[in-house]
Amino acid sequence: MNPSEMFAIRTRLRNVNVEFSALVKDKTGEGRYLRMRELKAERAELMALLAGDGLSGLGATLRLISEPSLETATRHAT
16 A cells, blocks of 8 residues: 555545544434444444555545545445
8 A cells, every 4th residue: 555545544534533523422413323333334444444454445445535425435334
């Protein structure tokens, strides 16, 4: 994994963590638990990539980083 890919994964991981934290604090959001579950799955995959356990899914994750939409996260989490 080259440094720019690692940077992209770490940046996406930070964004996932920030969004998750915001959802934890916002007790009124509709669909909150579904989105939190999706973020947990994405975070687990990003952590595996950083640890070197998920290199086969690197291309799919980098696509996810470039288009961080709900549909992409949903498709990737399932």
